[in-house]
Amino acid sequence: MPGMHYDIVIVGGGAGGLELAARLGRKLGRQAGKERVLLIDRSSYHIWKPSLHEVAAGTLDVHQEGLSYSILGRSNHFSFLLGELDAFDPVAKRLTLKPILGEGGRVLVDERGVTFTWGVLAIGSGSNLFGTPGAEQAHLLERTEDAEAFHTRLLAAFMKASFSSEKTMSVAIVGGGATGVELSAELIEAHRELLDSIGAEQRFRLDIAIVEAAPRILGGLPEKISDQATVALERKGVRVRTGAKVSAVHADRLATSLGDVPADLIVWAAGVKAAATNTGYGLETNRTNQFVVNDRLETSAPDVWALGDCAGCPWIDKDGGTEGRLIPARAQAAHQQASYLAKTLIARLGQRRVETPFVYRDFGSLVSLGENKGVGALMGGLGGPNFFVEGLIAKWAYISLHLDHHRAILGTPKTVVLALARLLQQRVAGRLKLH
Ligand SMILES: Cc1cc2nc3c(=O)[nH]c(=O)nc-3n(C[C@H](O)[C@H](O)[C@H](O)COP(=O)(O)OP(=O)(O)OC[C@H]3O[C@@H](n4cnc5c(N)ncnc54)[C@H](O)[C@@H]3O)c2cc1C
Known part of the structure; x- marks a missing residue:
């Protein structure tokens, strides 16, 4: 199969990568009848990772919650390719995807190569x-x-x-x-x-x-x-x-x-660590296998960026210092990095440079305690200093993170319809999945 080439290739369609692909796709659209942005993921559908504990408990059904990357690509003007990253060469600007195997290990689709002008790694993390x-x-x-x-x-x-x-x-x-x-x-x-x-x-x-x-x-x-x-x-x-x-x-x-x-x-459920294979992609990595990036999300190789959990990014405080701290592995960090990188890449296409570095804004942390209860602290944007929230307010603030993610990839009207449809479905079929 001849190699494919795209202007921008994003590997990993999670909390950060999918939002980036949607933002860039909507902005750049198609050129000569072809999308300019390619998203690659080892799964054919997207689940927002912070929902996984609900999938585990059976209070969320993946078959209803999952969003197909191909359909998201059609509405957001990016191409999607199913495959797991196998090799990444930042000098040749080429990556290889593992073959796709069927029943009994039979090869359904051979190994594929993709070349890119700009590459973004957003492949998340695993457990430590x-x-x-x-x-x-x-x-x-x-x-x-x-x-x-x-x-x-x-x-x-x-x-x-x-x-x-x-x-x-x-x-x-x-x-x-x-x-x-x-x-x-x-x-x-x-x-x-x-x-x-x-x-x-x-x-x-x-x-x-x-x-x-x-x-x-x-x-x-x-x-x-x-x-x-x-x-x-x-x-x-x-x-x-x-x-x-x-x-x-x-x-x-x-x-x-x-x-x-x-x-x-x-x-x-203790500890986060990026994949050991990250150390074999010709990029500088740290001791938890994250790609080392600077405050512009640039990796050690030109024209290759990384964001989200797989990126070890300095956390700049309001005085401009970092004290060696890295941005935590959180969905809100991946979300903010996706919008920063979208702006950076769009500016670069217009031969401009975004002058400001990426500054993470910690809006606080919210923890869901089930039954419309939550607990957490909200910071910055809303109330200046850190303030404590609990109960229904905390639960709603928690849910709004997920809705923000859906809004970034689906737009507001579809997010509202989806949220209502899910609510009605739960009313009819019950919340717990027993099959
Ligand atoms: C149960 C749970 C609850 C959480 N709750 C919260 C919360 O309440 N608030 C919060 O801020 N954060 C929360 N987090 C953390 C949050 O989920 C992550 O920080 C966030 O998802 C990171 O986004 P990401 O885009 O970097 O990676 P991910 O969202 O993990 O996406 C990575 C994507 O890359 C794909 N991928 C990985 N490897 C490859 C490969 N080799 N080839 C191709 N594709 C690949 C994966 O399929 C996936 O789609 C939670 C995490 C868990 C597990």
Whole structure:
């Protein structure tokens, strides 16, 4: 197959890459009957990653939530190519995608090469297992497939527990960051919805433990937020075990510095690390395998940029210093970087240069606690200093992040229609996916 060439090639259609492709596609449109922007992703459809804990718990259905990249490309004027990045040569400005395999490993589509004038890497990150023995047996929440696999195991465990004599099942979550906290709240909600729809004789108890090495959960957030979240979770029956370092993961339990935690299901939600393969693309990387970028998101190679979780970008404070801090791996950072890079690339096409560096604006952190409850801190833009929010306001502020993402890729009218359609669907079919 002859190689393909595009002006701008973006690898990774997640929170950052998809928004960038949509913004650039809408602005640049087609030239000589062909789109100028190509988006590549290893999946054919897009799920906003912060929703994965809901997919895992079954309170969000990927088949309804997923948006097809090809259809998004048609309405936003970018081309889409399905494939997983295999090799990247920043000097030759060429990348290669792995062959696509079918049943039994049969090659459906051969390896493909794509050349570009400008390349953008937005391939996200994965989990940091910190070399913990056995950790690879735990469920991860890196990809949609991981969340779906967990959901299948969860339904099986629910079924087993409801017909067992003990009438109990247990989940241990390693990591008391936002992912672990939100997953535990979502599992409680899924369990409660399930109990509402089965007979009394089948009801069972769900025992959830969050195991965190640090002295408190949500360590990156203000103490008041950790305290509120701990109280809310404990009220729901979640056991919050702080100061417990996991030394090994076994099939049926966690070994920790404070003793064993038995569990039917184990989820690893501690630590973020980019893919080890990032170190083989001829670009400078840091110790968590992120591509080192400057404050303009430029990598160590000319005409190659990186954004989102895969980019180690200096966090400039208001005095212009960085103190060695990097921008955190968050959807709001990827969202802001996508709009900065869209402006930069459009300016460069017009032979201009965006003079200002990328400055991350932290609007705060919000954590969903299920049932229209949330907790968090909003900063900057809204109230100047950091202020604490909880309950419905926090939950709505949390949802608005997701809506912002949809607005960037679908536009406002379609986002409203989609949100309403999903609300109605839940009213009719229920929130919990049991199949
Ligand atoms: C359960 C959970 C909850 C979270 N909650 C929040 C939250 O509330 N707020 C917040 O700000 N952040 C949250 N985050 C973090 C947030 O999801 C990430 O920071 C954000 O998605 C990063 O965006 P990204 O574009 O860099 O990468 P991603 O959104 O991860 O997208 C990467 C894309 O690249 C594709 N890809 C990866 N490797 C390859 C390859 N080799 N070839 C081709 N394609 C590839 C993937 O398929 C994916 O589509 C959460 C994360 C998780 C897991």
